[in-house]
Amino acid sequence: MKTVEELGKLVRQAVAETLRKKDSVLEEQRLWADLGAESIDRIDLTFRLEEAVGKALDEKILFAEPDPTLAELAARLAKMIEEKK
C-alpha cells in the first residue's frame, strides 16, 4: 500500500512524462488550466497511473470536473485504490 506522499510523487512523475515537462510539476498546479493538458492526454496519463499502481482505473472519476490540482488527483487515486481493495 502506497502512502499519500508516494502517490503524490507518482502522480507528479506521470504528469511530467505525459506532458513532456522537463521542469518539475507542482502539486498545487491544475492539470488543464496550469499545465496545459488536453483531452487526449487522459488516455496516456491513465495508462501510466495504472502501470504505476497495478490496478485498472476509471478515467471518468479520475479526471472529473472541476479541473484537479495534482494533489487532488493523488487524493482521487488514493480513494480509488482504497475502494478497490
Next chain:
Amino acid sequence: MSRRVVITGVGAVTGYGVGRKVFWEGVVGGRSAVRALGWEGWEKAPIQVAAQIVEEKSEKREEWRSLRWARLALQEAMRSSGVSRRAGIAGAIGWPGPGEKWEGQDSLENLARELGLEGERVESLAACAASTQAIAEAFWMIREGEVDEMVTGGADGRAHPGGLLGYDRLGALARGFREKPEEACQPFGLGRSGFVVGEGAGFLVLEEREKARARGANILAEVRGAAVGCDAWRVTDPREDAVEAVACVTACLRDAGLATGEVDAVVAHGTGTVANDRAEAKMLKEVFGERSPWVIAPKSRIGHLSMASGAVESVLAVQSIAENFLPSTLGKDWRADPECPVRMVEVGGKKGVQAILKPSFGFGGQNACLLFIRP
C-alpha cells in the same frame, strides 16, 4: 502442430479522433475524416484537404506527433488486451515533422521504454507497406515459436505543408475538393485523381493462441497468413502487370493454407491514384478470377496514413470480423471504373465474413499482405 496467432487487442488514432470506437463508428456511419485544411494563407495551394489530426496544444510542446499517436494507440490496445510486459514490439513509425523534436534513441526504443515492453524490437521501413510488414514479422515470430506475445503496428503523420507539397510534386494527391472533402479520394472509382494524406496510428496485440486462451483473453480474430515481396521496378510506380503483387498475395494465401474461394473480403490498399488502383484491381482479378471477394477501401474515409496505413486498415479488418459487419467506404460521387472490375461493398453488412485479406503496396515496389480469419 503449428502454433496459431490471435489478436487480443487493438487501438487506433485516426482523423476521427482517438480510439478504435470512434474509428469504427465513423467508418460504419459513412462519415469522412477528410476535411478542408484551415491553415492561414493556404487557400491558393493545390492541395486543400487531408484527414488531419488537429490537436489543441501539442504543437506548442514541439512533440513528435507520430510517436505520440503510436503511444496512444498502443496504450489502448494493451489496456483492452491485458497482454503482459514481456511482449516485444514490431512497428513502423514516421519520423518527426517540421518543428517536432526527435525523442530518445529511436522510435521503438522510446515506446518500449515508456510502456515497459521487455521483448524484442523489430522495425520496418518498407514505405507504405511498412506496418503491414511489421505485423507480418510479429506474426511469424510467434508462429515459429520465437516469442509468445508481440505488439505491432505503426504511426505516421504528414499532413503538414512540406509533406503535402512533396507528395503533390509526385503527382500522387487529389487536388482541390475544398468544398467536397469527403469526395476527394475515390478508390477504384472512375473519377479518382489521387490520394488524400491521412494521419494517425494503429496497433494490434498478437499472442500465441493457447497462452491467450489460458489467460482468458478476449480473442478478436486470428492472423492466419502473411507474405512480403518487392516489385524491384520503379520508385513510385507499381508494375503495371502486377506480377509481384500477385506473387505476394498468392504467397500469403499459401502461408495461410487457404484457397482463393475461402477469402470473403479484401481491405484494399486502394489509394485512389490511377496507377495503384489499376494495378491492384488487376492483381485481384489475376488471383481471384471472376469471383471477386467483397472489397472495401478505407482511404476514402481516413486518407492514406503512409507507413501506418496497413496497421490502421488491419485494425479495421479485425473489427469487421469481431463486429461481424463489413462497412461500405464509398462516397456519394463514386462511380465504377471498367478498368477496375472489383466488387466494392456498396451497402454495409455481409454478416458471416470469415476471412479478410489486407494487402499493402508501397513506394519502392514494397509489397506486404496479411490474412485475418474469424477465430
